[in-house]
Amino acid sequence: MKFTSTVIAFALAAAGTSDAFAPAVRSVPTFSSTTSLDASAGGRQPIMAGNWKMNPGTEQDAIDLSQALTKLLGDETCPIDDENPLCTEVVVFPPHPFIAKVGEEVADAGITIGAQSIYFEDKGAYTGSVSASMVLSLGCEYVLCGHSERRTLFDDDDQAINRKVLKVLTSGMKPILCIGESKAEYDLHIKNEVCAMQLSKDLANVTKEQMKDVVIAYEPVWAIGTGLVCAAEDANETHAFLRTILARMYDDDVAQETRIQYGGSVTPDSVDELMSMPEIDGCLVGGASLDAEKFGRIINFKTE
Ligand code: PGA
Numbered sequence: 001m002k003f004t005s006t007v008i009a010f011a012l013a014a015a016g017t018s019d020a021f022a023p024a025v026r027s028v029p030t031f032s033s034t035t036s037l038d039a040s041a042g043g044r045q046p047i048m049a050g051n052w053k054m055n056p057g058t059e060q061d062a063i064d065l066s067q068a069l070t071k072l073l074g075d076e077t078c079p080i081d082d083e084n085p086l087c088t089e090v091v092v093f094p095p096h097p098f099i100a101k102v103g104e105e106v107a108d109a110g111i112t113i114g115a116q117s118i119y120f121e122d123k124g125a126y127t128g129s130v131s132a133s134m135v136l137s138l139g140c141e142y143v144l145c146g147h148s149e150r151r152t153l154f155d156d157d158d159q160a161i162n163r164k165v166l167k168v169l170t171s172g173m174k175p176i177l178c179i180g181e182s183k184a185e186y187d188l189h190i191k192n193e194v195c196a197m198q199l200s201k202d203l204a205n206v207t208k209e210q211m212k213d214v215v216i217a218y219e220p221v222w223a224i225g226t227g228l229v230c231a232a233e234d235a236n237e238t239h240a241f242l243r244t245i246l247a248r249m250y251d252d253d254v255a256q257e258t259r260i261q262y263g264g265s266v267t268p269d270s271v272d273e274l275m276s277m278p279e280i281d282g283c284l285v286g287g288a289s290l291d292a293e294k295f296g297r298i299i300n301f302k303t304e
Contacts, residue, residue, distance in 0.1 A: 223264025
């Protein structure tokens with residue numbers, strides 16, 4: 001689909017400026033008196049996800065990691081078939097060749113499986129690609145869309161990401177839509193504009209009904225794999241800002257019900273503070289998800 005200047009103007013206006021390169025006022029979200037920022041009011045289920053990226057190197061290593069992880073689930077994580085809507089949902093994203101085996105290993109522990117990417121076409125001459133129906137048939141429930149490594153290394157643009165999001169949804173799976181500003185954009189103080197633009201483009205034609213199955217992951221690109229974690233208060237503020245954009249694109253219900261993860265160098269040391277923030281509903285974890293002990297501590301986060 002085409003993205004018109006209207007969409008772009010909408011995103012910029014929503015972000016609080018008509019000039020993408022004007023310094024942004026730090027986000028001060030405005031909510032109506034009926035809108036609560038309290039996560040408990042939204043009743044959002046925590047979701048902790050491990051993005052294994054192109055790791056580990058062999059199927060056996062992937063099985064070993066899966067088995068180790070199944071032993072580290074705690075009281076708060078969702079057992080299989082649990083009805084408790086507020087237990088912590090745990091999702092792992094292995095590389096495509098390992099999805100089936102890892103899925104078998106973790107299924108009984110209640111861990112959900114996802115795919116790191118799909119191509120938006122159904123089938124055909126697309127060498128090297130996998131379709132939504134392929135990963136669905138392996139048991140995937142989630143698909144990452146718009147991860148910054150896909151955006152920068154594989155040229156996934158917002159139009160392609162939007163097509164993937166729609167394909168994932170119409171295939172009966174749930175996208176985790178990753179958005180976030182680069183270091184240069186952060187330094188230019190256009191974080192909010194970038195995130196608003198990505199949300200508006202990547203969610204084009206996604207209906208209010210479909211938003212129930214969409215998870216957003218706010219991942220500042222400068223924090224991914226760098227050891228630099230966004231300060232919990234700053235991430236919380238950005239998440240609150242993203243809810244104002246969702247409220248404008250949809251309504252207050254969607255804004256309050258959509259789960260928003262933080263991602264970028266999350267570790268056992270940073271997870272508790274991040275998860276104590278009312279707007280942060282989970283984490284998308286890369287490096288630390290490859291170490292079962294570390295990921296086990298992350299999914300068993302503690303908040304006061
Ligand atoms: P990181 O990766 O935890 O290694 O920073 C996060 C991600 O890429 O989702």
